[in-house]
Amino acid sequence: MADGVNEERQRARRPGGRSARVAAQVHQAVTDLIGERGYGNFTVGDVATRAGVADSSVYRRWGNLETLLADVVLTRLNAQSPMPDTGTLAGDLRTYAAQVAREITGPDGPALLHLAVALSSSGERGRQASEALRAERTRQLQSMLDRAHDRGERAPDAYEVLDHVLAPMYIRVLFGLVPLTPDYIEGLVERVM
Template identity: 40%
Template sequence: MSDSEIRRRPGGRAARVRKAVLDAAVESLVEGGTARFAIGDIARRAGVNETSVYRRWRTRENLLVDAMLAASDRHVPVPDTGSVREDLRAFAAVVADYLNDPLGSALARAAVVAVDDPEIAEARERFWHTRIDLAAVMIERGIARGEVRPGTDPRVALEALISPLHSRVLMTREPLGEELPRALADLVSDGLSPTRRPPAGTPAR
């Protein structure tokens, strides 16, 4: 069987190698953060050759983004309940659960800690932008259904929802109670309502 045929097989060797490498990358991030994130170490943990990792991801920055996205996709899915308020409630709750978990907390710290490597910094920025872009569909669906003011910036809305959660975990080290995610979701939903007039001089975007 050719390499291309292996790559096309769902659940084949390529899928197993990808999972092993991404699991090893997440393990590396949890243990040492981005500063110690190295393809050689990750290949060793995954039990694969470095050349296999480079062939698929090309750079450690690409691997960093893929590993963090894979972990967040697995643990922080984007809901589709048919209501923007319920979507935001569900999303905030799952983000809080993720940040309360040792894995989620460790990855969140790895995603914000200062580093001297500009390429790692750019990769982390790419990760955050990608996650926001994926979650923006909740706000876009709300606009289409008439639940959210037209012209609302999805990124601003989502940052208003999840930033307080990250702030408590990363800055004040406060626990995330069950009521906080729902309270934040309701606050953001009320602010986005087309029946609520935005403050004078506030740009939509």
């Protein structure tokens, strides 16, 4: 009997199983609803219906809508933008900036950026999610900058890259000033270098 329970627990924890599918469906439902209705204009019930799951599944896993929204932002934006290693800081920054530009102008990108902004002013949980996203982006950038420093290259600090490369791209997408052309991205990287 105990072996059967342990086997069931192991199956439940296995990545890619039902739990992962439900999370992916719920995350996509949130992203779609943000894109269609905007922040604050849907409920857990709306998310559950769109995802094809029971409300209780959403509440059991996330507890409330704000926690779910924070999880969507952190998961979707942090899962993207693998850190390139081209051998030079300029190459790494160009590649990374181009990846970020593709993500934030892609089908879900604007909705996720709007959600991240809305969460940052929506209470303690939202501020925590916003801070976690900033911390993760800073950590990612710092690893790239540390590699450059180890190679003997002059490297700006992570906040300079955030301020002069990522922030302008985010602002353009948030205000609908797209496309983010390769020349525009190249100019951002050149200025920070």
